[in-house]
Amino acid sequence: MTFEPEELGQSRADLAETLKTLRKRAGFTQTRLAQRCNMSQTKISNIEGAKLTPTLVDVELILRALDAPPDLVAHVAVLARTANTEWQDVWSQRRTGLEKKQNELAGFERSSTEFRYFLLSMVTGLLATPEYVRASLAHIPGDHSKAIARKLERQSVLYETSKRFTFILTEQAVRWPFLPASAMAMQVDRLVSISLLPNVRLGIIPLEGHMPSAPLNTFTIYDTRIATVETQTGAMVFRDHRDVSAYLDEFAVHESYALFGGEGRERLSEWADQFRS
Structure with missing residues (x-):
């Protein structure tokens, strides 16, 4: 042959x-x-x-x-x-409607039980207040009311106790002044509240100490099947086990530097108070 x-x-x-x-x-x-x-x-x-x-x-x-x-x-x-690798550019997403992307993410969430989010520069939609969600789409022309509603609707997945979530946020992702100070304080308070859910681990990486590894992208891992990696102009969707394993390894490194539980909540509360002051 x-x-x-x-x-x-x-x-x-x-x-x-x-x-x-x-x-x-x-x-x-x-x-x-x-x-x-x-x-x-x-x-x-x-x-x-x-x-x-x-x-x-x-x-x-x-x-x-x-x-x-x-x-x-x-x-x-x-x-x-x-x-097994897919490129989704932002222009195509805008042409087809941003709510379509939200429906795709909801599909990933329905079919998965363990989620790992590494958030480098912004808060993800599952953790965002309505003000933050609206601000995240404000730079895109058009009416995005359906996409905003779908984003907020997706947050209900956090309360499904059969699913487990680990969120790791850098200090920059938490404190970037994306909203006015009072609204940012409410956003950080929401992170504290969500961290108390029994099926959620929420960790933060403060910009202090020595961290020899430098992250390049925000990414999400669904079970051990799919990794999505965000860039300025789109997202890569990886299904090959070697790619997914590489991001699992990177996530574990970031996880080792993160503050979880009471220690993380204490730091978040300090940052919320700084916004209020």
């Missing part, structure tokens, strides 16, 4: 078509391939139909079952990793 690596594309559809072509060239039915991979025939069908993005482990199992040569395995693995 031969397959030219340069024929490989860069999208989920290309990966699906590649795997389908390889199976047919090997003379396998979907059922036979599913049996050799210990998968269901439905899963193989969904992968080949681009309805399901296979993980690298899935792809490796399929290629091994098809006795693919090592050089082809390497090329298809690269294709699989690309298919």
